[in-house]
Amino acid sequence: MxxxxxxxxxxxxxxxxxxxxxxxxxxxxxxxxxxxxxxxxxxxxxxxxxxxxxxxxxxxxxxxxxxxxxxxxxxxxxxxxxxxxxxxxxxxxxxxxxxxxxxxxxxxxxxxxxxxxxxxxxIVDLAALSVVCAFADEGRIRASLAGIAGAVADSADFTAEGVRLLVRLPRDRLDGFIRTVADITRGQADIALPEG
Structure with a gap:
């Protein structure tokens, strides 16, 4: 469409x-x-x-x-x-x-x-998700988003443990992005669909 x-x-x-x-x-x-x-x-x-x-x-x-x-x-x-x-x-x-x-x-x-x-x-069907990662991993995650057309980190919240990024990207790129984040963070990132 x-x-x-x-x-x-x-x-x-x-x-x-x-x-x-x-x-x-x-x-x-x-x-x-x-x-x-x-x-x-x-x-x-x-x-x-x-x-x-x-x-x-x-x-x-x-x-x-x-x-x-x-x-x-x-x-x-x-x-x-x-x-x-x-x-x-x-x-x-x-x-x-x-x-x-x-x-x-x-x-x-x-x-x-x-x-x-x-x-x-x-019309690109977008998916939204939350990524919680260590401070040291934020830059590499943002860099991986730069290679995905239409992807954007909407906002970032900083906590004592790390960073929470709210990410939007084309739904057909979601699985690959999740694998990339798992590789970058050595499986330590918490990835979830936002509530609501």
Whole structure:
């Protein structure tokens, strides 16, 4: 699955009606709703939208006939294998009725063209874990993280016995990292998934 790297816009005219799409990344439903609120045009007749974040998806026809706007926008998101994405398509009526089929094509097509133009990035499933180690081992553990794309030590807490690192890294690299930490610390590190 992929998400978008940044916000993308696309505009087209369909039978004198103007359609403007804005698509962007959204990591949560709150982010998606904020994006939608921020990208809708106040002077447009309709601001139709859809978002998908994992198993959560929502869409709105914003006054257009049912099923002619929000659902086609959502289908454009899903059809391109995207997740964690929100799309708003604003319409300014140009005086020519498009009919239900024309609205479906216009909203879905505008969203799809906007998404095709957008810069994408792969969604990486991250795992979080806690590593408690001796002070002398911290630098080598951090150095081993530097060789893993997307890995980061979020924070460190110092205790009388050593250091507690909170680490995030791609889930598919988790087993190898745990073996590396065991080697570096000669099996003395305490490695655990954080509570919650």
């Amino acid at each position: 992929f998400t978008l790297r940044k916000t993308e816009r696309f505009e087209q005219e369909v039978k004198k009606s103007r359609f403007l799409a804005a698509a962007g990344p959204a990591g949560s439903e709150e982010e998606a709703r904020a994006f939608i609120a921020g990208c809708g045009s106040q002077d447009a007749g309709h601001n139709c939208w859809a978002f998908r974040i994992g198993g959560v998806y929502r869409f709105s026809d914003d006054g257009e006939p049912g099923g002619t706007a929000g659902r086609p926008i959502l289908q454009a998101i899903e059809g391109q294998g995207l997740d964690r994405v929100a799309v708003v398509v604003s319409r300014w009526f140009g005086g020519v009725l498009l009919g239900t089929g024309g609205l479906v094509r216009a909203y879905g097509g505008t969203a799809a063209m906007c998404l095709r133009a957008a810069e994408r990035e792969a």
